Amino acid sequence: MLYREAGQFKTSYDADQQIFPIVQDRVFVIAVVLAAFLVVPLFASQYLYTEILIPFLILSLAAVGLNILVGYCGQVSLGTGGFMAVGAYAAYNLWLRVPEVNNLVVVFLFGGVMSAAVGILFGIPSLRIKGFYLAVATLASQFFLDWLFARVKWLTNYTPSGSVAVGETSVFGWKIDTPVERYLFVLAFVVVATLVAKNLVRGHIGRSWMAIRDMDIAAEIIGFRPLRTKLSAFAVSSFFIGIAGAMWAFLRLGAWEPLAFDINRSFQLLFMVIIGGLGSLLGSFLGAAFIILVPIVLNQLPGWLGIKMSVALIGHLEFMVFGAMIVFFLIVEPHGLARLWAVAKEKLRLWPFPH
Amino acid sequence: MRLGKAALLGAVAVAAGFVATASTTTTAWAQNEQYLAGLIYRTGAYAPNGIPFANGIADYYALINARDGGINGVKLNYEECDTAYATDRGVECYERLKNKGPTGTAYVAPLSTGITFALTEKAPIDKIPIISMGYGRSESRDGSVFQWNFPLLGTYWSAADIIMQHIAKKEGGFDKLKGKKIVLVYHDSPYGKEPIALLEERAKMHGFSFTPMPVTHPGVEQKATWLQIRQNRPDYVLLWGWGVMNSTSIKEAAAVGFPRDKMYGVWWSGAEPDVRPAEGGAKGYNAAMLQHGAGQFAVHNDLKKYLYDKGLGSAKWDETGEVLYIRGLINGMLGVESIRKAQTKFGNKPLTGEQVRWGIENLEISAARIKELGFEGVLQPMKVSCSDHEGTRAGRIQQWDGTKWTVISEWYESDDKVIKPMVEAAAKKYAEEKKLPIRDCSKEN
Numbered sequence: 001m002l003y004r005e006a007g008q009f010k011t012s013y014d015a016d017q018q019i020f021p022i023v024q025d026r027v028f029v030i031a032v033v034l035a036a037f038l039v040v041p042l043f044a045s046q047y048l049y050t051e052i053l054i055p056f057l058i059l060s061l062a063a064v065g066l067n068i069l070v071g072y073c074g075q076v077s078l079g080t081g082g083f084m085a086v087g088a089y090a091a092y093n094l095w096l097r098v099p100e101v102n103n104l105v106v107v108f109l110f111g112g113v114m115s116a117a118v119g120i121l122f123g124i125p126s127l128r129i130k131g132f133y134l135a136v137a138t139l140a141s142q143f144f145l146d147w148l149f150a151r152v153k154w155l156t157n158y159t160p161s162g163s164v165a166v167g168e169t170s171v172f173g174w175k176i177d178t179p180v181e182r183y184l185f186v187l188a189f190v191v192v193a194t195l196v197a198k199n200l201v202r203g204h205i206g207r208s209w210m211a212i213r214d215m216d217i218a219a220e221i222i223g224f225r226p227l228r229t230k231l232s233a234f235a236v237s238s239f240f241i242g243i244a245g246a247m248w249a250f251l252r253l254g255a256w257e258p259l260a261f262d263i264n265r266s267f268q269l270l271f272m273v274i275i276g277g278l279g280s281l282l283g284s285f286l287g288a289a290f291i292i293l294v295p296i297v298l299n300q301l302p303g304w305l306g307i308k309m310s311v312a313l314i315g316h317l318e319f320m321v322f323g324a325m326i327v328f329f330l331i332v333e334p335h336g337l338a339r340l341w342a343v344a345k346e347k348l349r350l351w352p353f354p355h
Numbered sequence: 356m357r358l359g360k361a362a363l364l365g366a367v368a369v370a371a372g373f374v375a376t377a378s379t380t381t382t383a384w385a386q387n388e389q390y391l392a393g394l395i396y397r398t399g400a401y402a403p404n405g406i407p408f409a410n411g412i413a414d415y416y417a418l419i420n421a422r423d424g425g426i427n428g429v430k431l432n433y434e435e436c437d438t439a440y441a442t443d444r445g446v447e448c449y450e451r452l453k454n455k456g457p458t459g460t461a462y463v464a465p466l467s468t469g470i471t472f473a474l475t476e477k478a479p480i481d482k483i484p485i486i487s488m489g490y491g492r493s494e495s496r497d498g499s500v501f502q503w504n505f506p507l508l509g510t511y512w513s514a515a516d517i518i519m520q521h522i523a524k525k526e527g528g529f530d531k532l533k534g535k536k537i538v539l540v541y542h543d544s545p546y547g548k549e550p551i552a553l554l555e556e557r558a559k560m561h562g563f564s565f566t567p568m569p570v571t572h573p574g575v576e577q578k579a580t581w582l583q584i585r586q587n588r589p590d591y592v593l594l595w596g597w598g599v600m601n602s603t604s605i606k607e608a609a610a611v612g613f614p615r616d617k618m619y620g621v622w623w624s625g626a627e628p629d630v631r632p633a634e635g636g637a638k639g640y641n642a643a644m645l646q647h648g649a650g651q652f653a654v655h656n657d658l659k660k661y662l663y664d665k666g667l668g669s670a671k672w673d674e675t676g677e678v679l680y681i682r683g684l685i686n687g688m689l690g691v692e693s694i695r696k697a698q699t700k701f702g703n704k705p706l707t708g709e710q711v712r713w714g715i716e717n718l719e720i721s722a723a724r725i726k727e728l729g730f731e732g733v734l735q736p737m738k739v740s741c742s743d744h745e746g747t748r749a750g751r752i753q754q755w756d757g758t759k760w761t762v763i764s765e766w767y768e769s770d771d772k773v774i775k776p777m778v779e780a781a782a783k784k785y786a787e788e789k790k791l792p793i794r795d796c797s798k799e800n
Contacts, residue, residue, distance in 0.1 A: 046454075051447045096788065150543060150569075157788070160552040160781065161492070161545035163472045167789035177480075253446075254476035257469060257545050259572070260442065296447065299437075311437040312397035312406075319398075 003348040019198055036187055041180050049179035050252075056292050057183075057190045058247045063272040063284035064197050065240030070270070071279035072201055073233035074213030075126050079138035080241055081265035082145030085258060086118045087111035087242025088249035089155050092164055095250075096157060104171045104185070108246045115242020116235040118145075123234030127227055130216075142263055149258040165255035182251045189247065193240060198281055200236060209233050210279075275329060277336025286337035290329075295322055388432040389425070389694060389705045390456020391416065394448050394465050399439030400573045401598035403628040404679055408466065409435065410670035411683020414662060417669075418654075419691055421661040426695050427703040432456060438470060445470035446477075453481055461694055461711040462486050464686055468546035471504075478503035483708035484715055486693075488686050489514070489622055489645045493549055494781035496745040498716065499794045501782065505715050505739065507689055507746045509645035509769070511621065512777065515550035515593070516769035517750040518619045518643050519557050522591055524764075533562040538584060540577075540604055541595035543569035550595060550621070552781075556773060574600025581607040594620040601629035602637075609636030619643065619752070626678040630755045638757040645750045646734050647682045649760045651675070654684065654729030678760065681733065688728060693718050716741060735766065741796035748774075 003024050010016040020026040044053070062084060069075050091111035094101060101107065122141040126134050149155055149162075156162050169176050176185055200206050208229045211219035220226050249256050268291060276287020298318040302309045309317075333340050347354070395409035396402060416433045425431055434455065436448035445465060453460050462484045465471045471491035478485050479502065485491070486505045493512040495504035509517075522537075523529040539554060541547030551567050558565035566587070568580050574596055581604075584592065592613060594604055601624045608615060616639035620629070625642020627649070633640075655675060662668040663675075674680055697706050697714025706714075719738040725731055737746035748771070752764040786793055 047450050051450045055443075160494075161468075161472075161548045163469075163545040165472070165476055165785075165789060167791070253442075253473060255472045257472070259469065259544055262572075300451075310397070311395070311435045312402075315398035315437040315439065 003345065003351075019202070033191060037184070041184070044180070044183075046179050049183045052293065052296065053183055054179070054186055054252055055248075056288055057186045058244050058252060059269065059272065059292060060285045060288040061190045061193055061247070062241050062244035062269055063276065063288045064194060064281055065237045065244060066269050067273045067276075067278065067281065067284045068197065068201065068209070068240070069233050069237035070273055071277075071283070072206060072213060073209040073230065073237075075123075075230060075233060076131065076135040077138040077237075078135050078263070078266050078270065079122060079141040079145070080269045081261040081263060082142040083115045083119055083238045083241040084245025084248060084265060085145055085149055085261035086238075087115040087245030088256065088261065089149055089164075090114035090242070091246035091250065092166065093155065093157075095166060095169075102168070102170055104169050104176065104250065105189075107250075108189070108243050111246035112239040112243040115245065116239040119234045119238025119241075120231050123231050126230050126234065139263075142266055146258055146262060149261075161257070163255060163257040166250050169250060176251070186247060186251055189243070193243065194281060197236075197240065201281070205232065205236075213279075271326075275326065275336055277338030280336065280338035282341060283336050283338030286341070290337060294325060298322060386457050387428070387705065388430045388456060390458065390460055391431055391433045391690070392449070392452035392455070392460035392463055393433060393435040394438050394445050394463060394467075394470065395435050396438050396440050396466070397435075398437055399441070401440045404598050404623075404626060405440065405466070407626070407628075407670065407674060407677050407679040408683040408686075410668075410674070411680040411685075412464070412687045413669045413683075414658060414675075415684045415687030415691070417667060418658055418661055419687075421667070422657055426691060427698055429694075429698075429703060429705055431691075438465075438467065440467050440469075442467070442469040442473055446473050449474060449477070453483060456705065458705045458707045459483065461706060461708060462690055462715070464488065464690070465491075468549070469544065472545055475501070475504055481708070482712070484712040486686065486690060486715065488682070488689065490546065493553070494778045494785065496743065497778050497782035498741045498744040499782070499796045500786045500791060501744065502794060503712060505744045505746075507715075507739070507744070508647075508685070508734075508737070509748055509750055510745060511546075511549035511595075512553040512774050513745065513748045513769035514621045514643045514645055514750065515553045516557070516774060517645075517767045518593060518621075518752070519554070520767045520770070521641075521643075521752045521764055522619070523561075529561050535563040535591070536587060536589040537563055537565050537591045537593065538587065538589040539565070539567045539593045539595060540580060540584075541567060541569060542574060542597050542600055543571050546597065546623070547595045550593070552777065553774065554593070556777060560773070570596070570600060570604075572600075573598060575603050577603055577607050581611045581613070584608075584613060585611040590617065592618045594618055594624045596620070596624045596629075598628075602632035605630060605633040605637045605640055609633065615639040616641065616754070622647070622678075622682075625753060625760070627760075628679075635757065637755050640755045641752050641763070642755075642760075643750055644678075644753050644762070646747070647678060647685055648733065648751070648753060648762060649676055649678045649681065650732075652681075652729060652733055653726075653731060654688075657729060685730070685733065688730065689715075689718070692720060692728075715739060716744070718746070741794065 005022045008023055020029060066080050069077050091107045094110045095107050125137045129137055156164050176182055208224045211224055212229050216226055272287035272291045275290055277283025295318055298321050299314060302314055393412060396405035397409055416431045420431055436452055438445035438448050445467060464486045465474055468490050471487045474485055484503050486507055488507050489509050491506050493510040495501040496506050496510055523532055526532060554565050570577050570580055596604055608618060618640050620642035622643055622645050630637035630640060663672050670680060693715040694711055696718050697711045701710045716739055720736060722736045725734050735747050735749045739746045748769040749766045751762050751766055753760045754763045
């Protein structure tokens with residue numbers, strides 16, 4: 001009843017090519033973004049910022065990056081954690097060694113560019129190896145990068161323990177130290193990056209990625225160059241992942257060690273993309289929300305309900321329930337949470353008179 | 356479509372959960388209670404070591420409440436949060452608990468080097484002191500830079516130095532170490548890397564060769580490392596492991612025939628769960644103790660009377676004599692004594708982290724007080740000050756005889772002539788990198 005596009009006529013190409021051609025969608029998304037910028041700071045507590053919203057946004061961005069590679073271009077990658085680490089350490093070294101550039105935007109973009117360069121390097125084998133074999137090759141990149149940051153002392157500024165820390169950070173002279181400032185900065189970065197990603201995937205570049213994903217030989221025959229297409233997917237994906245890594249290090253952790261970007265991070269992001277929905281930007285956000293928030297909610301649920309339990313029991317229950325939920329969602333909707341969202345919209349269209 | 360409906364309903368239910376997260380629940384707090392947050396781990400790969408420690412802390416607080424009715428009438432309200440030894444989870448726990456109670460948590464003991472590093476960045480902003488007893492950044496002992504960190508009872512550098520002194524003594528003096536080969540098998544994380552700087556310094560001073568050998572988390576795969584050790588035939592092996600890595604190392608040492616009495620573990624590698632799985636293979640294995648040891652002490656009489664006889668203890672009675680349980684007890688005791696000290700200045704009421712920080716920095720525990728507290732035989736007298744956040748640097752070496760730990764050395768004190776310049780240099784570098792102000796300790800107190 002409310003969600004129906006009947007009567008919305010597109011009279012120009014511009015109107016037809018909008019990101020959200022349906023008015024209700026457009027209004028809804030703009031309202032969500034505005035609420036995130038204006039309403040959330042009115043009531044949010046520090047815990048909500050630092051432990052829920054900021055991690056959710058940063059890992060969503062990383063999931064968007066990974067989704068470009070895995071979901072849109074069909075190249076399975078297990079090296080996401082390593083690429084995040086490249087972004088983080090590149091940003092750290094720029095911040096440390098060139099103190100004149102104390103501007104997080106520049107620092108993060110540098111992290112992204114370095115990560116993109118490394119991504120291209122490790123993407124080269126994708127031309128010859130495919131599927132599971134490529135996954136193994138990217139796994140090698142994860143281990144190599146882990147090793148690099150643990151062993152090359154210069155990258156961690158010769159700290160005895162290999163753990164590095166960042167101090168004061170600012171953007172164009174605006175010091176970012178309170179949680180609300182961090183949140184707004186991350187939010188702005190993620191919104192802009194998502195907009196860029198959306199326009200990439202619906203333009204000719206994104207279509208070339210999808211052509212390669214669906215059948216690379218056919219794509220080659222109709223004129224897409226596989227090398228350029230695959231490497232551009234690796235580059236763009238690693239760029240976003242690198243920025244996310246730099247933000248994770250600077251704005252979430254503050255002090256970190258290579259362990260923060262180990263193989264578990266790669267798996268975590270891959271699960272986000274799979275559970276959220278391959279080939280869907282919305283899915284990246286839903287998947288990140290699911291993977292980050294559900295364990296936290298499960299962990300605190302007994303407390304809210306007033307049930308006294310030992311923390312060990314809560315910890316074990318959390319694992320079991322979370323695992324069961326993943327299995328449940330993958331069985332009932334193998335295409336991910338984004339597909340559920342689409343189903344909900346379909347139903348809403350017919351509501352309240354389904355045939 | 357039934358499955359689809361179920362999925363939709365499931366998604367709605369999960370979303371409702373998120374909304375619940377967003378709406379912060381307000382709880383009424385008893386106004387005369389000191390809130391204490393506990394970051395511990397009873398789950399995850401390191402749970403066998405985490406559980407006894409957590410039990411020790413919980414029991415000491417419970418004892419204070421049951422026996423004394425709190426600290427000068429201020430009851431302790433202790434809440435645990437399980438970190439599973441993961442840094443991000445630990446930070447989440449900290450953020451969740453730090454502002455609870457009338458004044459927020461009095462202090463935090465992260466029980467993980469990784470979490471300690473992360474919280475070190477947050478402590479000055481939140482004004483909550485960190486007691487990292489025997490772990491964390493070694494240079495954080497310098498209170499002029501690390502105002503909020505208290506690595507009480509020794510750092511990794513102190514521990515490594517004590518082990519080296521013991522080895523030197525066995526060999527007949529530091530000059531006899533020339534040409535010897537010493538290997539460090541370490542957990543490849545900030546924790547394991549901490550002693551390397553000190554050992555390299557000692558190697559330079561005395562001319563022995565030093566080789567660090569990393570083992571990746573969680574440390575169940577060490578065949579290559581021990582093969583290398585068999586080829587190199589080092590004179591001594593130092594072990595900086597945690598959890599399952601320790602018992603694996605000891606088993607591998609037995610397999611390649613490296614003498615266990617030439618192996619020295621740090622205190623994280625010197626508890627019962629580390630040696631028991633290796634069974635007979637662990638006999639003769641040594642570990643550095645920073646103050647604590649195994650056994651029953653005077654404080655156990657009270658524990659039995661007020662907690663265990665009433666069924667209120669969190670461990671089994673036999674486990675209360677174990678190394679990590681006692682370490683938990685000591686951690687609880689130092690926290691309680693710090694709060695008590697802070698109360699002398701700020702009054703007998705729940706105190707903020709900032710007030711308790713003053714209490715820790717001015718903490719002094721004399722031999723008489725140690726006896727009064729029931730910790731005689733466990734602890735050396737200690738005194739914390741602005742320039743020395745460690746309190747005491749004394750330690751002993753213990754040996755596993757197959758069934759229990761026995762102390763095999765007298766007290767050593769780590770050599771400040773070696774460590775202090777290193778601490779100062781590292782702290783200064785940290786302060787410069789972070790552009791932190793440096794306190795002038797001569798003007799304090």
